[in-house]
Amino acid sequence: MSRQPSDMLPAESPRGPINSRIPDGDNRPRLVCDECGFIHYENPKIVVGAVCLHEDKLLLCRRAIHPRRGYWTLPAGYLELNESTEAGAAREAREEALAEIAIDRLLAVYSIPRISQVQLIYRARLARPDFGVGEESLEVALFGWDDIPWDDIAFPSVHWALAHYRETAHLADFPPFGNPPGATGNY
Amino acid sequence: MSRQPSDMLPAESPRGPINSRIPDGDNRPRLVCDECGFIHYENPKIVVGAVCLHEDKLLLCRRAIHPRRGYWTLPAGYLELNESTEAGAAREAREEALAEIAIDRLLAVYSIPRISQVQLIYRARLARPDFGVGEESLEVALFGWDDIPWDDIAFPSVHWALAHYRETAHLADFPPFGNPPGATGNY
Numbered sequence: 001m002s003r004q005p006s007d008m009l010p011a012e013s014p015r016g017p018i019n020s021r022i023p024d025g026d027n028r029p030r031l032v033c034d035e036c037g038f039i040h041y042e043n044p045k046i047v048v049g050a051v052c053l054h055e056d057k058l059l060l061c062r063r064a065i066h067p068r069r070g071y072w073t074l075p076a077g078y079l080e081l082n083e084s085t086e087a088g089a090a091r092e093a094r095e096e097a098l099a100e101i102a103i104d105r106l107l108a109v110y111s112i113p114r115i116s117q118v119q120l121i122y123r124a125r126l127a128r129p130d131f132g133v134g135e136e137s138l139e140v141a142l143f144g145w146d147d148i149p150w151d152d153i154a155f156p157s158v159h160w161a162l163a164h165y166r167e168t169a170h171l172a173d174f175p176p177f178g179n180p181p182g183a184t185g186n187y
Numbered sequence: 188m189s190r191q192p193s194d195m196l197p198a199e200s201p202r203g204p205i206n207s208r209i210p211d212g213d214n215r216p217r218l219v220c221d222e223c224g225f226i227h228y229e230n231p232k233i234v235v236g237a238v239c240l241h242e243d244k245l246l247l248c249r250r251a252i253h254p255r256r257g258y259w260t261l262p263a264g265y266l267e268l269n270e271s272t273e274a275g276a277a278r279e280a281r282e283e284a285l286a287e288i289a290i291d292r293l294l295a296v297y298s299i300p301r302i303s304q305v306q307l308i309y310r311a312r313l314a315r316p317d318f319g320v321g322e323e324s325l326e327v328a329l330f331g332w333d334d335i336p337w338d339d340i341a342f343p344s345v346h347w348a349l350a351h352y353r354e355t356a357h358l359a360d361f362p363p364f365g366n367p368p369g370a371t372g373n374y
């Protein structure tokens with residue numbers, strides 16, 4: 001991912017002469033820059049990622065960046081401007097795992113309201129068998145289900161996506177999952 | 188919707204001493220405020236909305252705001268901070284159509300890269316038969332399929348969502364649709 005070092009976490013807080021007030025014609029407080037008058041709308045962020053299969057193994061990346069440096073995650077990150085969600089998921093796999101992926105279908109849509117994130121996670125395959133270690137990864141590897149480093153997974157939603165992948169591994173078609181019942185992704 | 192008057196269109200451009208440059212540790216130009224140093228990350232926006240059914244009719248709102256004032260749309264708008272996508276879709280129906288809805292499932296995920304929008308459109312029912320005209324609507328009404336004002340629909344994605352709703356009207360379960368093949372939502 002290429003946006004902020006806080007992959008799968010909220011953007012950093014503004015640092016500037018920014019105060020919260022309700023702009024004219026709005027109905028909620030927004031962050032307004034006292035100097036330039038710009039309204040710093042805070043918007044929920046879209047994270048795109050993929051569970052990538054290759055010969056019955058799943059591709060995971062060990063994070064080289066904070067938060068959760070050293071823990072394993074899916075290739076995933078913030079959607080960029082002017083990018084479709086599928087293109088964004090493919091870009092993240094390219095950046096973090098030097099992998100070209102073929103997206104199959106939407107696996108899940110997770111909402112993590114506390115950090116204002118919506119995650120769109122796709123089911124995909126490696127389009128070529130080769131991959132490598134991207135700049136934001138310490139290590140990239142394929143794991144059979146039983147070899148996944150379950151105790152060292154970076155984020156709850158990575159657990160969710162792997163479990164949801166597992167439930168649909170033999171299905172061609174399925175509606176995407178949402179959050180597991182009662183789960184908010186907070187930790 | 189309560190964010191900006193440009194519902195289902197991009198946020199307005201920043202107005203301030205903001206220039207484009209690549210921040211340290213990033214790999215793309217971002218808008219940086221010369222005065223406060225704040226990095227105005229431009230993020231894709233998430234639009235949430237619903238095709239709402241009541242007794243075989245669909246709920247549409249005639250827009251009281253620009254763009255496309257006077258044209259018909261689904262209750263939809265920008266997801267707010269700390270809101271799940273389902274809660275956001277329900278809020279939009281409440282704001283624009285004074286309607287309480289029961290969300291059934293995800294109908295579609297549309298990407299509109301030119302305006303950096305991802306739309307999550309749900310299938311829903313009215314939870315109560317009453318509705319009304321919200322602040323941003325001129326008129327709110329239920330339409331049978333053949334009575335939908337097809338020539339006065341506000342946005343391409345409203346056409347897509349209605350057609351996709353129609354395809355699944357008798358299905359309990361289905362994978363969500365994406366953009367119609369080749370369609371980008373530009374107009």
Ligand SMILES: [Zn+2]
Binds near residue numbers: 037220221
């Ligand atoms: Zn500013």
Ligand SMILES: [Zn+2]
Binds near residue numbers: 016033036038220225
């Ligand atoms: Zn500023």
